[in-house]
Amino acid sequence: MGRRALIIDDDEAMCAWLSADLRSRGVEATTRTSPAEALALLEADEGFDVILTDLNMRGMDGIAVCGRAAEIRPDVPVMVITAFGSIETAVQAIRAGAYDYVTKPVDIEALALALERAIAHHALKAEVRRLRRAVAGPGGFPDLIGRSAAMRGVQDLIERIADADATVLITGESGTGKEVVAKAMHARSRRKEGPFVAINCAAVPESLIESELFGHVRGAFTDARAARSGLFVEANGGTLLLDEIGELPLAVQPKLLRALQERRVRPVGGSAEVPFDARIMAATNRDLDEAVEARRFREDLYYRINVLHVELPPVRARGSDVLLLAQRFIEDFATRWGKEVVGLSPAAAERLLAYTWPGNVREIQNCMERAVALTGYPEITVEDLPAKIREHRPSHVLVAGDDPSELVPLEEVERRYILRVLEAAGGNKTLAARILGLDRKTLHRKLERWEPGAGGTKGS
Structure with a gap:
């Protein structure tokens, strides 16, 4: 299935209910009613992506499980289920190393959403670690960074x-x-x-x-x-x-x-x-x-x-190369300035992946130089990033809605899509025409028909 969860609860009925629901959502669930047995599985490195533990259990409570799990596998997020839901309990769990918590009675949809976030968090941390190794390891092109x-x-x-x-x-x-x-x-x-x-x-x-x-x-x-x-x-x-x-x-x-x-x-x-x-x-x-x-x-x-x-492709077409480039620049500036900064936090990495980087590699370098200078932590956090990256939301062109009154003619759909491709190509009409499968003269005619003078945009 590809995604694995470890459920720890001394209530067998709760384990069965949670595991059945998670399996229906494509998450392979392993259950243990004994915290000690569950931690033994974790020590054996069974490849879990998330841990879900009850707070009140016989022998070892969820707070202790969080602490031990953080020692054994600090990369695996732990979620705590608590019947109390108090601020004090939440703070105690987070301090012990929990990624998040949910309260009883459990809202299964809210729990599933929280688990998905935790699994994505784990995957992103694994990707950041992989990229750190990739930067540190030997490569055929030490200065030409990219695995896309x-x-x-x-x-x-x-x-x-x-x-x-x-x-x-x-x-x-x-x-x-x-x-x-x-x-x-x-x-x-x-x-x-x-x-x-x-x-x-x-x-x-x-x-x-x-x-x-x-x-x-x-x-x-x-x-x-x-x-x-x-x-x-x-x-x-x-x-x-x-x-x-x-x-x-x-x-x-x-x-x-x-x-x-x-x-x-x-x-x-x-x-x-x-x-x-x-x-x-x-x-x-x-x-x-x-x-x-x-x-x-x-x-x-x-x-x-x-x-x-x-x-050369633009950075927005290079996927997780963004993180590889960022890691290299972080290490370069940390070494240059004698700062103990080792990489990106998963949340910061997520923001970098969402941003479109109009300035390409040069903009990433500038951003990481700023972040390394500002941060007071071993990892670059979201707060260390420029506001335009923190607040960026991907833009999409709306072609049609569910309301029939919002439907548009086919020519309007074509116009919106071509303009969106031209925007993504940075105004380069030759590149846009290649993506669209048109010759440049055809694209030029269409642009002129929709907006006289538009045929003379960047790249003309």
Whole structure:
């Protein structure tokens, strides 16, 4: 059945009633009327997900059971059934290690709901422990963190193309780790002993970008007091990453194209060409297909840099990789600042999984840096997280309700769904069209029909 509960109660009729109901709900129930026998099962590590114990029993009461269970298996939540329901009893049980308590007479539906929460809590704690081990253990890509299917696909692709000298285009939303991927490929390649050189094309003024890339001779311009080789030559024997290549000025693009084709660069102000031997990688968060259509990016350059393509998934598509990334950042910042913070509380982990992370890996790093700085506990708690994460509630698009008056035409259903997919794709129409199974022109026409001008949203 996959979910197991240990029921401890010296009333055999109560054990039978509870176990029968739990089994009907898909929970395998093991009962014991002797607390000592139940604790022996727990010590044998029978794989229980939750413990349900009565408070008043012969030989050992529920408070003592909580204390012993916390010593034997601190990861398994304990729920106490009490006939009193007083605040003092509840506080005493929680202090002894209980996860929650319910009062007699037992409302079976309320009990079942509480048990489901406890089982989910146990599963989340197990996942957090697994992720801690995964971060600590050896891995093929120590800096490229991820065990999701999407990231395993990226890692497999990197393994296959690392040694190729062909140009690589790395795409993905801002903050997904495109430079990390480039460094991972470089570290796996035959050029790993050579330099890894990166330039952010968006951060260099247009008047200087050509000199940065290709170098210049002395006196080529006012401040050129000495000759400089440029990044293409500096990356000889290694890798050159052209980050944010979608921001490269149009005037520089044909010169870059020629350099890639000829494997030579001409320094600014110079007459002789200089050969270079570097693998070229490019990265962008822009939709270059759209940029080519809008004539903001040269088509011939696009095909030259897009020989091999690595597309990084956003964090929201990577499942529990969120917790793996968070764990790594927690350990990094705790070590850096000398704080004894070991990981996430299950409640905090649950909030991280529910959040959509528009800033991707960079936002997770920022969040964990803040949390480690603020926390006064060994684990990051919900209170240590930013308000937008604590208060986040997943949004859903309402397509239809039960009231016939709320039903909408099929075209309206299509419109809402397409806009929801476009929102999830961060406004990237090429990605949205791929998800929807449409070509970009069809998607563009639909958006224009619903809202003139909408075809020019992000990525166009």
